[in-house]
Amino acid sequence: MTTRVDTLLTLSGVGKTFGGTVALEGIDLSIETGKVHAFVGENGAGKSTLGKLIVGVHAPSAGRIALDGAEVHFASPAQALDHGLVGISQELSLMPQRTVLDNIALGREVMRGPFVDARATRAAVQAVMDRYDMQVDLDARVGDIPVVEQQKVEILRALSRDARLIVFDEPTARLPSDQVAPLLALVRQLAGAGKAVIYVSHFLEEILEATDTVTILRNGRHIRTGPTASETHETLVEGVTGSVLGEQYPEITAPDAAQAPVLSVRGLSRPGVFENVSFDIRPGEIVGLAGLVGSGRSEIARAILGADPATGEIRFNGGDTGRSIAARLAAGMAMIPENRREQGLMIDRPIVENVTLSHLRRFSGALGLDRRRERAEVTQQCTATGLKYNSLDDPAAALSGGNQQKILFARAALGDPALLIADEPTRGVDVGAKRSIYDLIAGLAARGKAILLISSELEEILGLSHRVIVVSRGRVAGELEGADLTESALMTAAFSGT
């Protein structure tokens, strides 16, 4: 007995070069209808390029693409669309000023003679929404609806053009976290309706949750393709990075137990948020602050930094610091904030300004800002953090998420802080960049800095911390160290107060 597989698309020996850059080489792959097929890999692995070859944005430099067994050549996305192959790009391509209906129907209006038949056009769009059970408010202005609804509009536009295959390129990169699940549900729904879906992402959790097949790309090469069900987080990380998981976390050296704490927190309280929190951090020690979302982790960190008011005692470097955030920063605290876009980076400003923000005083003298010294020190910090950039004058927005995060590390390091608070330092960065951020944290600790690490990723907390404070409902529910520092002990403590 043979299992029938509906192969829509076959790629044989496909390659793509851009000038001197080999983006893809020797890709053999088939794409099936009714399946969600993930392309996973680090930044620059070739995921987007592969998707673009399929939807006619680029033409392959080598190899063949066959649709229903017959070789095809697309000179443009419009030609690929004629064959039912559609890409939903990283940056949405909708007209924000126009209505949802206009955006879906544009170019597909039902005509009566030379005129658009508005009622029939609307009915045709409504029929597509009904058929796929995907409702949106047709009269809303696209610019006014949430990103996930805008994605729905793009999907409906594709469906109303009889799409057979839809490529999603990093669709969740711009989504708030509560909209990720609805988007994944949409993706599953499309496969359920018999569409072939390609899902490009570097978020392994999304891949494991929502896809049927996964193709791993590394440096433009096809590493493997197989059922998602036979992959785990670990095997994907190994495939994507080419290194075994044991190397995912750097060695951390034990702090000197004889040294006095850098930070002593005693009885820190903020009514209704956290209560009676006490702990120490020594020089060179990485202390994890773990707990469920909403347990008060970030709020405790903000209070330590002086960003929020709290009662209790905070001793830093053996003394009292002022209450204000400015006083605490001046005393040698630094923070990598949870939401780098909203709290940390000026995304449209040059890298150099982002690094020196909050340190400008250092470079000001009687004659104004010493630009040359500023650039020299920034360059040094950027090199030390492994930031990849072309020019210090490029906007932060030009960099990948991992490199944006490194800007914040460079900024923090520039102040030579005694304590670094890192709140979700690897959120939204790919696995390769994660490792370099872990190296940065371990390196700072090795140079005697005290680190307070907040993360929702248990593995990260376990892999990187010397000691972990577990918070549950605003109270310290446990302090784990050495052999006691296990995933189950951590989870038990995290859930203890709930």
Ligand SMILES: Nc1ncnc2c1ncn2[C@@H]1O[C@H](COP(=O)(O)OP(=O)(O)O)[C@@H](O)[C@H]1O
């Ligand atoms: N239009 C282009 N011109 C030149 N080089 C490109 C272009 N698009 C992609 N590349 C290069 O091809 C490689 C793969 O890029 P890409 O497909 O965007 O990777 P991914 O989506 O996996 O991050 C990278 O080295 C990238 O710099």
Ligand SMILES: [Mg+2]
């Ligand atoms: Mg890409």
